[in-house]
Amino acid sequence: MKKIILILVFTCIAEQSLWAQRGRFDGQREAALAQPFKGVYYLDVPPENLFPLRKTGVNAEPVRQAAKAFLASLSKEDRKKTVFPVDDIEWRKWDNRHRYARQGVGFNKMTKGQRELAFNLLKSSLSARGLKQTQDIMKLNGTLAELTKRFEEYGEWLYWITIMGEPSATKPWGWQLDGHHVVINYFVLGDQVVMSPVFMGSEPVKAESGKFKGTVICQDEQDKGLKFINSLTKLQKTKAIVADQKRPTNNVGEAFKDNQILDYIGIKCSELTVKQKNQLLELIGVYVGNMAEGHAKVKMTEVKKHLNATYFGWMGQTDKNSVFYYRIQSPVVLIEFDHQRPIALARSSTPTRQHIHTVVRTPNGNDYGKDLLRQHYKLHHK
Secondary structure, X not given: OHHHHXXXXXXXXXXXXXXXXXXXXXXXXXXXXXXXXXXXEEOOOOOOOOOOOXXXXXXXXXHHHHHHHHHHOOOHHHHHHHEEOOOOHHHHHOOOOOOOOOOOEEHHHOOHHHHHHHHHHHHHHEXXXXXXXXXXXXXXXXXXXXXXXXXXXXXXXXXXXXXXXXXXXXXXXXXXXXXXXXXXXXXXXOOEEEEEEEEEEEOOOEOOOOOOOOOEOOHHHHHHXXXXXXXXXXXXXXXXXXXXXXXXXXXXXXXXXXXXXEOOOOEEHHHOOHHHHXXXXXXHHHHHOOEOHHHHHHHXXXXXXXXXXXXXXXXXXXXXXXXXEEEEEOOOOEEEEEEOOOOOOOOOOXXXXXXXXXXXXXXXXXXXXXXXXXXXXXXXXX
């Protein structure tokens, strides 16, 4: 009897702690959303005219047509809860955690035909690699459901799509995929695209059993990051590595972190050799390369323009099986990679390679295409 009572007491304490934690997250979320969007900035004055309104020469029409086809498949009721104004705060309500109320229409409620149209929207917007990684993260969320038996919380189809604005060839609009461990914000203005914030990760990172056995994600991000840090000289490493050990979580750009001022960490890329710079560009290209090829090339041209002003920082060890965190800070892109502590599969403060979070943001005010939208309004809505 005493044992049963103790179990009940500990269960009650654990549940109270969980509810307290959720309450704290809810408070942080609402406080963040109450602040007007400013964006992520660094401790310096950003270069002028970072994100001009311009023609890229990349055809965005397939994305628009795919979005229109998806919307046409929805009922009047589903469309009403899926379409928001292009400047709606709904953009900022994404959350990579699983216990969050989503808007839009969920894959779990779509017909087979609607799912095909939804994936066609992703296919039109992303590269083959970006689409595969997105789908693999969804599958691994199914693996997590199998492992935990918590099918009401995790699952392959617990992801939602919203459309911001009406798909247009000339007016601003966009779409958002929102769910556990994969979030994509995709803004379109003419033939310009801003794909950020983007969150990709998983726990587990690899399915060892079950329906999706063999599915694995984020290995290029992990391995090429480790390869790059080990390409540095001893002196360069002393500048790049800002901490020998990492915390349970180090990412600073996850959900509800839209407004921040960050200091630079690590080594400035002007101190790298040509070979090292190319290696870093290859690493950045893994993340940017989740976009469709044409728009990825446009983005990488921006990255190369500001490469010497880019910083690379590292926390953790650099051995073959180390856990670590790294951050790439450029005037036009912010990238984070983080081995996180286990949460769903275990409770520990020790980071593991089986739980990865990655974040891509556009700093200096252009997440969600906000700076392009501001310029568009200034030009056309005086």
